Amino acid sequence: MFSGFMINTWIAASIVAATAGLVGFFVVVRGASFAAHALPLSTFPGAAAAAWLGINEIAGLVAFAGLGVIGIDALSRRGRPEVATALTLVMLLGLGTLFLSRTTTYAQEVYGLLFGQVLGIGAADIAPIALVSAAAAGSVLLLFRPLLLSAVSRDLAQARGAAPARTDLAFLVILAMASAVALPVVGALLVFSLMVGPAAAARNLTDRAGLAIALSVALSLLTVWAAIALSYLTNWPVGFFVGVFGALAYGLGRAALHLRRPRRAMA
Amino acid sequence: MLTLSSISVAFAGRTILHNVDFTLAQGSFCGLIGSNGSGKTTLLRTILGLVKPDRGTVDTGGHEIGYVPQKIQLDPFMPLRARDVVALGLDGNRFGLPLPSAARRRTVDAMLTAVDATGFADRRVGDLSGGQQQRIMIAHALVRRPKLLLLDEPLANLDLRSVAEVVSLLHTLSFEQRITVLLSAHDMNPLLPVMDRIVYLANGSSVSGTVGEVVRGAVLSRLYGYHIDVIRVHGRVLVVAAGGEDALDADAACEPVHVTQIR
Numbered sequence A: 001m002f003s004g005f006m007i008n009t010w011i012a013a014s015i016v017a018a019t020a021g022l023v024g025f026f027v028v029v030r031g032a033s034f035a036a037h038a039l040p041l042s043t044f045p046g047a048a049a050a051a052w053l054g055i056n057e058i059a060g061l062v063a064f065a066g067l068g069v070i071g072i073d074a075l076s077r078r079g080r081p082e083v084a085t086a087l088t089l090v091m092l093l094g095l096g097t098l099f100l101s102r103t104t105t106y107a108q109e110v111y112g113l114l115f116g117q118v119l120g121i122g123a124a125d126i127a128p129i130a131l132v133s134a135a136a137a138g139s140v141l142l143l144f145r146p147l148l149l150s151a152v153s154r155d156l157a158q159a160r161g162a163a164p165a166r167t168d169l170a171f172l173v174i175l176a177m178a179s180a181v182a183l184p185v186v187g188a189l190l191v192f193s194l195m196v197g198p199a200a201a202a203r204n205l206t207d208r209a210g211l212a213i214a215l216s217v218a219l220s221l222l223t224v225w226a227a228i229a230l231s232y233l234t235n236w237p238v239g240f241f242v243g244v245f246g247a248l249a250y251g252l253g254r255a256a257l258h259l260r261r262p263r264r265a266m267a
Numbered sequence B: 001m002l003t004l005s006s007i008s009v010a011f012a013g014r015t016i017l018h019n020v021d022f023t024l025a026q027g028s029f030c031g032l033i034g035s036n037g038s039g040k041t042t043l044l045r046t047i048l049g050l051v052k053p054d055r056g057t058v059d060t061g062g063h064e065i066g067y068v069p070q071k072i073q074l075d076p077f078m079p080l081r082a083r084d085v086v087a088l089g090l091d092g093n094r095f096g097l098p099l100p101s102a103a104r105r106r107t108v109d110a111m112l113t114a115v116d117a118t119g120f121a122d123r124r125v126g127d128l129s130g131g132q133q134q135r136i137m138i139a140h141a142l143v144r145r146p147k148l149l150l151l152d153e154p155l156a157n158l159d160l161r162s163v164a165e166v167v168s169l170l171h172t173l174s175f176e177q178r179i180t181v182l183l184s185a186h187d188m189n190p191l192l193p194v195m196d197r198i199v200y201l202a203n204g205s206s207v208s209g210t211v212g213e214v215v216r217g218a219v220l221s222r223l224y225g226y227h228i229d230v231i232r233v234h235g236r237v238l239v240v241a242a243g244g245e246d247a248l249d250a251d252a253a254c255e256p257v258h259v260t261q262i263r
Helices: A005-029 A033-053 A057-076 A081-102 A107-115 A123-142 A144-152 A154-159 A164-186 A191-205 A209-234 A238-266 B040-048 B082-091 B102-114 B130-142 B160-177 B217-224 B243-248
Strands: B002-011 B014-024 B029-033 B055-059 B065-068 B148-151 B180-185 B197-202 B205-209 B228-233 B236-241
Touching (some): A005 A033, A005 A123, A005 A144, A005 A191, A005 A209, A033 A057, A033 A107, A033 A164, A033 A191, A057 A081, A057 A164, A107 A164, A107 A238, A123 A164, A144 A154, A144 A164, A154 A164, A154 B065, A164 A191, A164 A209, B002 B040, B014 B040, B014 B197, B029 B160, B040 B065, B040 B148, B040 B180, B065 B130, B082 B102, B082 B130, B102 B130, B130 B148, B130 B160, B148 B160, B160 B180, B197 B217
Parallel strands (some): B014 B205, B029 B180, B029 B197, B065 B148
Antiparallel strands (some): B002 B014, B002 B055, B197 B205, B228 B236
């Protein structure tokens, strides 16, 4: 399980999981779950385009993540963000269908991109994944306070000079980067569960933002490690285990919150 | 301290504010009174610089402004303690991680003490009562020690006891720290004991002065453009439009009638 080609998978998955746990915290507190669902799906056609053009897969994913961000941001300025997100998703998915029909990509690979794959990570993928993840994580840490303040209240952020509209765009970019690198590992359909499950659990376990982020990263890593190990042993898809563990983490978080609440009421 | 000169604001051709003028001296406690839709929020946002007036000028003397927006809904699932929200008021716009610092903690603690919030400073902010959350919002707005504090309907949606507590807290802060307070409300009654100035908004126009000067039938009739009675009962004020029947029909007429709630 830890030898040869699997090493790349472990390294890539750990980087991706830590980033998803960090970015996921802000997905959850900012109520951006729909964007976190739509962006990986809009990004997925990038892999098909890359295969068609014969370029690096991660580059294709990042390019389409960028298109997703531009689409959501530009359309959000003219209407409701969730409609903008849905429209962007539909347009890019349509393009994805076109690219897939143009390539000779095997159905197996498409399946892997949608649902995740253990064996798809090569040594050449590690560097771009690490680079993009580091950029996403670094941006979150840089924008930590504006991201948190505008999640509390956009009015407060605006009054404090933290420009919530610019923060929103920056967050979309961060989300797109984290999605693009997580996609080849856990799959387009389930990047979302890795972003939301651990973070949603973590925010119920503590009242401190810093600790909640640390817990979110830890739960995300545990989820991915357990998913890869079980996927390796059972030959079931990684995405299945990621989804199940993500939901499980969230359920445990809610249960913990119920246990914590009565004590607080008495205090 | 704060001077507004003939401020006019229009959105999409509709006049929101028309020639609004008033001046506040340092340390004054002013109520910005008007019914819903009278332009109170727009006026506060204009003073903050978030709305550009079509005409007129705002002079804040270069002072920093503290602001408590209306109807803040704090997410009960947000993992933030009350003290964290106050700390975000100090430096929430800065880049990078907030490094632990004794000075920062002292400043936040002092502010929590000033608004009498030490008892719930370490609780999750979304779990606090409306009155407690409003104290935290005031601490968030004041933690950088601004000399001008704007509050948008801070008494709305509070129970009677919390209303009295928040008013008394604001009055104490204004008095002790010489903070100029401009507070919007649709009901002036809870503010009558503490207001030394009033700005009354109706139809986008304003009158300002002391309560005695402004809250009079003749003055408000001129502002609204039709007959208004001001009735004083047990130290409380009722502003009633042209006779009892119209007053009852206030909702249909949309204006004015702050037939202030009977308590």
